[in-house]
Amino acid sequence: MPIAETDLGMRRIDTPDAMHALGLRLGASLRAGDLVVLTGPLGAGKTTLTRGIGEGMQVRGPVQSPTFVLARTHPSLAGGPPLVHVDAYRLGSALELDDLDIDVDGSVVIVEWGRDMVDGLVDSWWEVELDREWHGRGVDTACGTYSRATEQLDADSPRVVTITRRP
Numbered sequence: 001m002p003i004a005e006t007d008l009g010m011r012r013i014d015t016p017d018a019m020h021a022l023g024l025r026l027g028a029s030l031r032a033g034d035l036v037v038l039t040g041p042l043g044a045g046k047t048t049l050t051r052g053i054g055e056g057m058q059v060r061g062p063v064q065s066p067t068f069v070l071a072r073t074h075p076s077l078a079g080g081p082p083l084v085h086v087d088a089y090r091l092g093s094a095l096e097l098d099d100l101d102i103d104v105d106g107s108v109v110i111v112e113w114g115r116d117m118v119d120g121l122v123d124s125w126w127e128v129e130l131d132r133e134w135h136g137r138g139v140d141t142a143c144g145t146y147s148r149a150t151e152q153l154d155a156d157s158p159r160v161v162t163i164t165r166r167p
Contacts, residue, residue, distance in 0.1 A: 023052020040130030
């Protein structure tokens with residue numbers, strides 16, 4: 001199990017730099033065949049964490065959200081496995097994720113928005129749940145609106161990150 005026991009469980013992350021640092025630590029420990037599912041609302045820090053993971057793995061960057069291309073492969077600059085960064089937000093099923101034909105065994109795979117989509121890809125994976133403290137500013141609960149302006153209001157709000165092994 002490459003992720004340290006001390007990284008499992010729930011923790012509060014107070015800044016984007018701290019989220020990046022967590023990613024650095026995780027990236028340094030991940031190995032080929034590891035799959036990490038990131039779950040959380042918009043602006044929770046999924047891509048910031050993935051940037052840190054990529055840096056910890058010493059892959060070619062920049063690591064940015066693959067929303068419009070679905071998946072990006074970042075080759076290693078240090079002889080390690082590549083990082084495959086997947087955004088499953090627009091995928092409708094686990095079958096569509098499987099259709100991307102990702103080399104799961106030979107890569108470290110990060111899947112944003114991948115909850116309930118990776119069961120058929122591997123026997124076990126890392127689940128990272130990210131949540132942000134909105135302080136009542138980020139979401140207009142009366143009509144459910146969300147905008148860049150509200151995201152920026154809470155950009156430095158603390159996050160709660162929970163890391164578990166599934167199943």
